[in-house]
Amino acid sequence: MKNKILILALCLCFDAEAGVYKCIDASGHSYYQASPCTEADKAVQINPKTGNKVDLNQLEDQQTQEAEQKKQLEQQHQAEEQARLEAIAQRRQLTQAQSALTQALVKQNPQQFSAYAIPPYDPDKLPPVVKPFEDRLPDIEKFRRLAAQKALASGQCQRVEADELTAKSTKDMLVILVNCSSGAGLYFNEAELKE
Known part of the structure; x- marks a missing residue:
């Protein structure tokens, strides 16, 4: 038991900035490691200095949603710009037709x-x-x-x-x-x- 505590203490001291990852396997058992959990496991990053926890799966979902929203906004801006250019082209055609008359x-x-x-x-x-x-x-x-x-x-x-x-x-x-x-x-x- 003392060895496990010593190893855990060494791990925590060795790389305190990187954080500790609490992973939960498919059968629901929790375990801790210094590297990020695999995609199959539920990942929570724990900052050993502050004790703050970050659900990495939730963070990834949020980042995916934000990226999708950004993509949609870019597509909307492109569509609006295309519509503006088409309106200008149409206005020019109508202007030329009136001028020709x-x-x-x-x-x-x-x-x-x-x-x-x-x-x-x-x-x-x-x-x-x-x-x-x-x-x-x-x-x-x-x-x-x-x-x-x-x-x-x-x-x-x-x-x-x-x-x-x-x-x-x-x-x-x-x-x-x-x-x-x-x-x-x-x-x-x-x-x-x-x-």
């Missing part, structure tokens, strides 16, 4: 539009007035075309010289200014253009 209108009606009356906004180099409304760029291009047509139909504008989004715009109400060759400047808001 506007440019076709300008080319077909050289008497009513100066050649550079409605240049398309470049999504990568938006003017400061347009930048806050970047997510509405397809609408902006469409409303610029509609505003020019409405200005010409009003009889107050013989030829469109410029057509731009104005600083009077808000997220919910875009405002377009059409400058005419006569010097007139006509403002049209989104509500008027949707009529």
